[in-house]
Amino acid sequence: MQEFKELLSQNPYNVNLDIELLRTFLTIAESSSFSTAGAKLNKTQPAISQQMQRLEHQLGLSLFDKNGRTKRLSIHGQKLLQHAYQLLAIHDETIRSVYNSSITGHLRIGAPFDVSDTILPMLLSHIVKAAPNIDIEIKIEHSAMLMDALHRGEIDMIISTREDDKLEGGILKTSPIVWFCSEHYRYDRRMPLPLILADGPGLFAKFALKALEEHRIPWRQAFLSSNLIAIKSAIHAGLGVTARGIEALSPDMRILSEKDGLPPLPQISYYLWIRPRAVNPFVRQAYNILRNSFEIDEIRNG
Known part of the structure; x- marks a missing residue:
């Protein structure tokens, strides 16, 4: 338990990612489009854009670069993508474990x-x-x-x-x-x-x-x-x-x-x-x- 507490304290950037925003980010990366991601998540394109602005604000980094009318992942966005799947998998498995372990x-x-x-x-x-x-x-x-x-x-x-x-x-x-x-x-x-x-x-x-x-x-x-x-x-x-x-x-x-x-x-x-x-x-x-x-x-x- 002490080792776990020490790991929790090792967050020098004081950043806590919002799981819902991270899930939207992954959907955008998989869809290569804000509008397509919005359709999959049943959200409007402005709502998707606002979520990504919030995620960028949490990180203090730009996750997308403009490429004409479209946006593509920036270097920071690509880096986040490498870990996003693992983060979500751990999160979802934790939720399942907490809720389902007591199911009898x-x-x-x-x-x-x-x-x-x-x-x-x-x-x-x-x-x-x-x-x-x-x-x-x-x-x-x-x-x-x-x-x-x-x-x-x-x-x-x-x-x-x-x-x-x-x-x-x-x-x-x-x-x-x-x-x-x-x-x-x-x-x-x-x-x-x-x-x-x-x-x-x-x-x-x-x-x-x-x-x-x-x-x-x-x-x-x-x-x-x-x-x-x-x-x-x-x-x-x-x-x-x-x-x-x-x-x-x-x-x-x-x-x-x-x-x-x-x-x-x-x-x-x-x-x-x-x-x-x-x-x-x-x-x-x-x-x-x-x-x-x-x-x-x-x-x-x-």
Whole structure:
């Protein structure tokens, strides 16, 4: 503690930077324009200019040089830029730590099978890093069933491929749907396509069958299971081809494309949903952590 106090006293210039001004300065540097920075920050250009005048006054230094009608960073501005990212990162991490270290509670999260070992772990790591004292319960199920569970209040937050105008959330990630098979499997275009399908209400099978029908490509059901592990086992065994999100692809599989005679497939969006009026206040805190970490573009409903 004594060493920390000594460090605090070592400020010979008696300058204390305003974090909000520093954040605006970084936005200007990244945008190369006061007007563009103003649009990003929802501020007028005069307001942006006033903030930079205040920052220059705090430092007693000029941060910008005029270059015709535009302004560019001065030598002092370039020097500040070198440290600004680190200063803001430390500031934001400190705020998160102070506010989130005391967050405790029980959070029930649901995710579909195909992202249980890809997107879900990333989501969990962000929650645990920001709020290490929470208790998490995981439910892996089909998206349609997860949506029903969320509406019934049996779960607090879900990753889903389904849209719902009664829930609050937004797009977590958008990924291509692809055809893939075992690395050693060879598709014979003279024969009906052997499909490995998931049993139950799934969007992947819907998109796959629609694409095959539109392109008049014959197919047969080679394997059917509601278990993703079983589906992957069938792929590894070379029983046929499946259509899934690219997250399910592993190094021992390969993608089939139009060159192989298969039609293109659309992209799929994974949403993060909560109920708009969730009773548990911790759900809102956890959702805000993820919204900021993944920069979710919210779709507010309810």
